[in-house]
Amino acid sequence: MADDRLRPGAAGAAALPAAGAGGREVTAALALKGVTRRFGGLVATDDVSFTVPGGQLLAIVGPNGAGKSTLVQLITGFVRPDAGHIRLGAREITRLAPEAISALGVARSFQTSRIFPGLTVMESVLVGTQVALIGGGRQPPAFGGPKPPAFGVLAEAAAVLFGLPRYAARRRALEARAAATLQLFGDRLWPRRDQPAFSLSYANRRRLEIARALVAEPDLLLLDEPTAGMNPTETGELAELIAQLHAARPALTIVMIEHKLQVVRQLATRVIVMNHGSVLVDATPAAALADPRVVTAYLGRAATSHAHG
Numbered sequence: 001m002a003d004d005r006l007r008p009g010a011a012g013a014a015a016l017p018a019a020g021a022g023g024r025e026v027t028a029a030l031a032l033k034g035v036t037r038r039f040g041g042l043v044a045t046d047d048v049s050f051t052v053p054g055g056q057l058l059a060i061v062g063p064n065g066a067g068k069s070t071l072v073q074l075i076t077g078f079v080r081p082d083a084g085h086i087r088l089g090a091r092e093i094t095r096l097a098p099e100a101i102s103a104l105g106v107a108r109s110f111q112t113s114r115i116f117p118g119l120t121v122m123e124s125v126l127v128g129t130q131v132a133l134i135g136g137g138r139q140p141p142a143f144g145g146p147k148p149p150a151f152g153v154l155a156e157a158a159a160v161l162f163g164l165p166r167y168a169a170r171r172r173a174l175e176a177r178a179a180a181t182l183q184l185f186g187d188r189l190w191p192r193r194d195q196p197a198f199s200l201s202y203a204n205r206r207r208l209e210i211a212r213a214l215v216a217e218p219d220l221l222l223l224d225e226p227t228a229g230m231n232p233t234e235t236g237e238l239a240e241l242i243a244q245l246h247a248a249r250p251a252l253t254i255v256m257i258e259h260k261l262q263v264v265r266q267l268a269t270r271v272i273v274m275n276h277g278s279v280l281v282d283a284t285p286a287a288a289l290a291d292p293r294v295v296t297a298y299l300g301r302a303a304t305s306h307a308h309g
């Protein structure tokens with residue numbers, strides 16, 4: 001069964017790219033080929049190529065400035081590559097806008113939490129359902145099909161939030177989905193659902209950020225340092241939540257930038273170590289973190305960077 005092969009712990013780097021029964025090529029959930037991005041004279045990602053099979057939990061690690069966040073920006077369309085191609089399943093997404101990519105089932109959390117100051121916790125998560133709301137991409141058209149202009153997206157999202165009658169049934173369904181997502185975080189977010197999002201603690205803002213990504217029910221979830229700034233208890237709790245999520249949805253592909261190596265060891269099926277914009281090592285967590293090149297490039301700088309073993 002293809003899913004078993006792709007399940008966490010089942011696939012090492014040696015198994016990549018995935019091949020199906022009889023050697024048939026299996027379309028990767030995500031594939032980067034020769035992706036280069038420069039900022040002025042600086043090469044942030046340099047000819048990066050890798051594929052991620054569906055259901056894999058890939059951790060991307062590396063020292064500061066290695067190009068990790070740029071990769072997330074590239075995959076989500078916030079930054080365009082100067083060279084190379086990015087595919088999502090069989091579809092080329094290299095030049096698509098972020099909204100189009102999110103409509104294809106890609107959701108992300110940001111490195112620093114982005115809270116809409118005027119919204120409650122519940123409303124902040126409802127914003128993450130707007131992809132479903134406009135009927136874009138994989139979702140069945142909600143109200144006469146997708147509306148291309150960004151204004152239409154915003155207007156419809158606002159209409160749901162402010163409760164126009166024709167959206168009432170849809171809103172109820174989305175609220176139920178948002179409630180279920182908030183409840184995933186135990187008593188961290190759900191009891192605070194009617195509070196302004198800005199009143200949340202730092203750790204809860206990070207949780208809210210992840211809830212907003214999850215509520216879109218993505219096929220590919222990109223987490224940029226999900227445990228940044230969390231204490232060991234909060235970090236352990238969030239790692240456990242991600243593990244549970246992945247167990248509950250084995251087909252969900254997760255790409256996670258993470259500096260805390262114990263989280264990487266706990267969660268990742270595979271680790272890509274970036275250094276100076278390039279892939280230095282692509283292996284299982286145990287092999288990657290023991291690789292002498294990684295020790296030199298990454299762990300060797302731990303004393304002066306924010307890496308945590």
Ligand SMILES: Nc1ncnc2c1ncn2[C@@H]1O[C@H](COP(=O)(O)OP(=O)(O)OP(=O)(O)O)[C@@H](O)[C@H]1O
Binds near residue numbers: 068
């Ligand atoms: N928008 C931008 N404009 C100019 N330079 C940028 C931009 N985004 C990233 N860079 C540069 O590209 C390089 C890679 O940055 P990136 O944020 O991808 O690294 P990172 O591995 O995520 O680092 P960190 O762990 O510190 O977040 C860095 O030198 C950074 O300064």
